[in-house]
Amino acid sequence: MDKLTLLWQTTGLSAITVGQTAMIIVGGILLFLAIAKKFEPLLLLPIGFGAILANIPLAGFTEAGGVLYYVYKVGIDTGMFPLIIFMGVGALTDFGPLLANPKMMLLGGAAQFGIFATLFGAIALNFVPGIEFSMADAAAISIIGGADGPTAIFLASRLAPDLLGAIAVAAYSYMALVPIIQPPIMRLLTSESERQIKMKQLRPVGRREKIFFPLAVILLTLLLLPSATPLVGMFCLGNLMRESGVVERLTKTTQNDLINIVTIFLGLAVGSKLQAEQFLSFQTLGILILGAIAFAIGTASGILMAKLMGKFSKEPINPLIGAAGVSAVPMAARVVNKVGLDSNQSNFLLMHAMGPNVAGVLGSAVAAGILLALV
Amino acid sequence: MDKLTLLWQTTGLSAITVGQTAMIIVGGILLFLAIAKKFEPLLLLPIGFGAILANIPLAGFTEAGGVLYYVYKVGIDTGMFPLIIFMGVGALTDFGPLLANPKMMLLGGAAQFGIFATLFGAIALNFVPGIEFSMADAAAISIIGGADGPTAIFLASRLAPDLLGAIAVAAYSYMALVPIIQPPIMRLLTSESERQIKMKQLRPVGRREKIFFPLAVILLTLLLLPSATPLVGMFCLGNLMRESGVVERLTKTTQNDLINIVTIFLGLAVGSKLQAEQFLSFQTLGILILGAIAFAIGTASGILMAKLMGKFSKEPINPLIGAAGVSAVPMAARVVNKVGLDSNQSNFLLMHAMGPNVAGVLGSAVAAGILLALV
Amino acid sequence: MDKLTLLWQTTGLSAITVGQTAMIIVGGILLFLAIAKKFEPLLLLPIGFGAILANIPLAGFTEAGGVLYYVYKVGIDTGMFPLIIFMGVGALTDFGPLLANPKMMLLGGAAQFGIFATLFGAIALNFVPGIEFSMADAAAISIIGGADGPTAIFLASRLAPDLLGAIAVAAYSYMALVPIIQPPIMRLLTSESERQIKMKQLRPVGRREKIFFPLAVILLTLLLLPSATPLVGMFCLGNLMRESGVVERLTKTTQNDLINIVTIFLGLAVGSKLQAEQFLSFQTLGILILGAIAFAIGTASGILMAKLMGKFSKEPINPLIGAAGVSAVPMAARVVNKVGLDSNQSNFLLMHAMGPNVAGVLGSAVAAGILLALV
Amino acid sequence: MSELFINAAEIMAVGMTSVIAFLLLLIFCMSMMAKYLPKGATHEPTPRSARKQSKAGNQPSDDTVAAISAAVHAYRTQRKK
Amino acid sequence: MSELFINAAEIMAVGMTSVIAFLLLLIFCMSMMAKYLPKGATHEPTPRSARKQSKAGNQPSDDTVAAISAAVHAYRTQRKK
Amino acid sequence: MSELFINAAEIMAVGMTSVIAFLLLLIFCMSMMAKYLPKGATHEPTPRSARKQSKAGNQPSDDTVAAISAAVHAYRTQRKK
Numbered sequence A, B, C: 001m002d003k004l005t006l007l008w009q010t011t012g013l014s015a016i017t018v019g020q021t022a023m024i025i026v027g028g029i030l031l032f033l034a035i036a037k038k039f040e041p042l043l044l045l046p047i048g049f050g051a052i053l054a055n056i057p058l059a060g061f062t063e064a065g066g067v068l069y070y071v072y073k074v075g076i077d078t079g080m081f082p083l084i085i086f087m088g089v090g091a092l093t094d095f096g097p098l099l100a101n102p103k104m105m106l107l108g109g110a111a112q113f114g115i116f117a118t119l120f121g122a123i124a125l126n127f128v129p130g131i132e133f134s135m136a137d138a139a140a141i142s143i144i145g146g147a148d149g150p151t152a153i154f155l156a157s158r159l160a161p162d163l164l165g166a167i168a169v170a171a172y173s174y175m176a177l178v179p180i181i182q183p184p185i186m187r188l189l190t191s192e193s194e195r196q197i198k199m200k201q202l203r204p205v206g207r208r209e210k211i212f213f214p215l216a217v218i219l220l221t222l223l224l225l226p227s228a229t230p231l232v233g234m235f236c237l238g239n240l241m242r243e244s245g246v247v248e249r250l251t252k253t254t255q256n257d258l259i260n261i262v263t264i265f266l267g268l269a270v271g272s273k274l275q276a277e278q279f280l281s282f283q284t285l286g287i288l289i290l291g292a293i294a295f296a297i298g299t300a301s302g303i304l305m306a307k308l309m310g311k312f313s314k315e316p317i318n319p320l321i322g323a324a325g326v327s328a329v330p331m332a333a334r335v336v337n338k339v340g341l342d343s344n345q346s347n348f349l350l351m352h353a354m355g356p357n358v359a360g361v362l363g364s365a366v367a368a369g370i371l372l373a374l375v
Numbered sequence D, E, F: 001m002s003e004l005f006i007n008a009a010e011i012m013a014v015g016m017t018s019v020i021a022f023l024l025l026l027i028f029c030m031s032m033m034a035k036y037l038p039k040g041a042t043h044e045p046t047p048r049s050a051r052k053q054s055k056a057g058n059q060p061s062d063d064t065v066a067a068i069s070a071a072v073h074a075y076r077t078q079r080k081k
């Protein structure tokens, strides 16, 4: 009888808490979103599974010596995993559409207003009793508006590791929800005739421009905003490898196996932060709400900037492409294309939206650097 | 003259011990088995080479700062390498044949009797003077009967790191010897007519079942046997990535480059444990003998369980497939098929044996978890 | 105003030193050489970019917690990165041409005279006031004459980590300059008729010889020169995987993704050592000069040895192939072929030069081991 | 010593029972899944990679097939002239 | 608390201005590059790998093409006999 | 200082001698191997991967060959009708 009690005490059933049960269900929901709804499955599948593992009673995945503990220590505490992913994203990004029309960069800048407005909003929320965000917390939350996973994880790991799980989940979820969140805002802020505007075809871009672009970006960043150089630097390295054309085997590995390996473990490490004590709180609700607001404001400010630019530009600018400035590459650009096609069956905005789209990636990395410097 | 003496003292010839010489020969034998005999070459080649490196005098491969020291610390001490391999095995495993006939799971369970019987046997051996196995040693040794490399390495690294080298070598060697060890036992325990039994063709299995299976396994494990969740969890993650179909690029990397990279270093790290003081002992002999016994008992209990199930089953069950319950995927299933064909040229048992075969992998991971909980 | 001052102080412009500016320009020059001149781009591109990152003010890439700090600690301090690369090189090397004509090994040995002569020269330079090389420094510098990147990085990381950046850059630059450095020396030391000598076609080499060769090398090394076994051992492991033919999936990963991943981070880590305080010194100039001398002496002694061997050999030996003994695989062999063709349009020396060429790799690894043992 | 012996016997009994009990539960789950999970198509996942690795000679890759048809077509056209 | 609030407003203003200023500078650089960089061919880098991954059926790989020509040639030769 | 100098000369002499001696021994081993190792076929290992990477146009991969023969066979059959 005594032995049976001992045996019972080794089971998870005997030790599982309500919080752990809830978090395992959260993990299951993430897996459902990843598999059945195809929400950013490359990240949400490992994150969801990591959340389940992290909440297994008695198994110690996240305690010293546990698998997820090591993965988090090695990959996130050091910042290596998001930076390696960012290098991979750089190696996968073609800046051609942006170089063909540099002004589009402004749209990728304007959309970052979502970040800074949300920072302000998060601090304002402190007037609500029960919520208490420090400036670092607010900054980490607001970066969700940047619509860029590795940037959000990197910044959260520096400023608010306790919120990292919720922030990463919110960021990837909203990125997956771009086709649902953005179109109503786009329709609200543009008229039918604006949405029908056709844009001039993009000029072809020379190889030299593409090689010098990442170099120009890293030089400007190091001169003006050194705190953004980890993110921007790794991104530019990836892009330079790609465009230089002389290290194809490195580029290929960076775009494929290296980014894949890191993605699996990054997801698991993020999932390890989905623990009951931290996630099942009022704060998470605040993060989810603020994240959605950040996203919406970013989309809106991108569109409004595009309208403003259209007023002063000789070439016509379809304001829809401003929405792609949030990044969420290439989903946001595809949504722009689709909404554009709804108004005009022969207007293909995809390539025009790619400019602001990749500018948005740079824009939020720069914004993250500013937050690191100022907070 | 003095200088020449100094020079001589820097040579390996001056410093090599008999033990090191013997272990380098052991390494050579492992290489011979891997290359000439094709005994599990993916593991035994790096293990054999690692054994040679680990026993080089004055080179310090396994001392602090040496290559093998780091590889062992990072990969085995943490448990990461066997767990990553297990994730890869999960990504390579198709549970279809098992899902088509869930009862086969019992065969994969029965074959684990080899493990527990050997645990008992190892402790019994303590009555022999000169042998002294602790319960942890006995548990680590008995897992050889699980016929699963990463499980054996993981358990040994937790319970008896000093025996890890011998245990891993025994496990992989016996897995390679499956075609020699199993057939006599199979013939002994079955009659010609039993071996000729044809089994009903397996039903096709839906995609949903395949996706839910790893989830069901991890849920049951976390509720009942949390100590098994590191192994089972990583295995289920790999299998879920595979079956979900939404993260193909991650699955592909897991099945190929990730598992390959880890295999090389896992092998080297295991080889680093093949040092004279530990390996050239009475214990190693005990491990080799007990391992063979564990294997034989596992095979036999699988077959006997299959005979028992055949008695109570409406569908005919060929008792040979019980032998595949030890795991050693897919070698054991192939041996079943071959022995079956010897008795009946038109009886293809391969797919029927794959069910118990993959069940055996789960079964020994579960058994490892139980040992971790009880020892 | 106060705020603006604070903001200004977060910029790189406010903090950058002359030394950092100079080193960023050096990084740019390396990128130019890599991309525009295709100088060993696989290494020089990441090294150049790493040099830029390492010299960004306020960003802390090379301080505790910075990306490059971690990469250096994990990959170079431990010696793992150059050793893994060396394993990859082993997996890519075909010793067939050397096995077909074992005497060529002597050319790969003679060319290492460049290393030892330069060691002597470096110490002699100490008579010049202002220069002060320790024996360890001199040894690390002289290995540039080995014309082998990973060997140079490994030895420098053991003996003179402060000089590692300059040594690696010099080694890879001179390897890229082989087509410019070697031909004049080759023409100077050989007569037109010597350059026209045709060599006997190489015999085919059996698979067994190829498998036993790496084993023979590691055995001899461990008996006579254990300090060379880290480099030689990893090289032989790679080569054994390749030639055994039983672990193709491991070989393929070693030759591709593993070596690619490590190359990127090795380059970054080497670049992180290109810091103003260390690089912008008289020593660097000394390293560059001594490196060139080492290279030239190595080339010359290879050629002279080939002429000597030609005198005593029954088969004719074209002295040009001695130049390939410095290693720099396969560039040096190609240069030999080209210079040979210049003298005789129908004389293809490529395969004959591959023998000394791969012998040179072994030769410099052995020389590195000797330096580790004696210094 | 003989305590260790009894302990081992105990682990053998408890362990084996647990393994079997656990797997029986799993069998139960699998039967439930087979019964109650809505049947989708018995679609095989076969990731591209896997397909490529299999040496099934009769399954040439897509672009091989495309190349072949192009070649055969080109050849046929050429012969007509 | 209200200090935090003012601080946040400040970060919002300074941050957004900095982002836009930075990107304006970058736009300036890009325009300069477009104007003054010597125009090479507008050569696409398209690494081999990328090309292989794209499912462009009409771009069979080099050795497929070689194989085809060999096969068609062999077939043609054979038919002549 | 001059001690360092002598030391360097010593290392030069000992080191170079050691390298050559080591390689001579290796040459001896290789000659023994060439003489006494049972000659297998001079079979090239050429792993699949390597073969794929080499641009040797005349070595189409196995399944390309299979595809070709299938295509040519199909075509031939079709023409006969």
Ligand code: NA
Pocket: A145, A146, A147, A148, A325, A326, A327, A328, A360, A361, A362, A363, A364, A365
């Ligand atoms: Na963004």
Ligand code: NA
Pocket: B145, B146, B147, B148, B325, B326, B327, B328, B360, B361, B362, B363, B364, B365
């Ligand atoms: Na098993």
Ligand code: NA
Pocket: C145, C146, C147, C148, C325, C326, C327, C328, C360, C361, C362, C363, C364, C365
């Ligand atoms: Na060399």
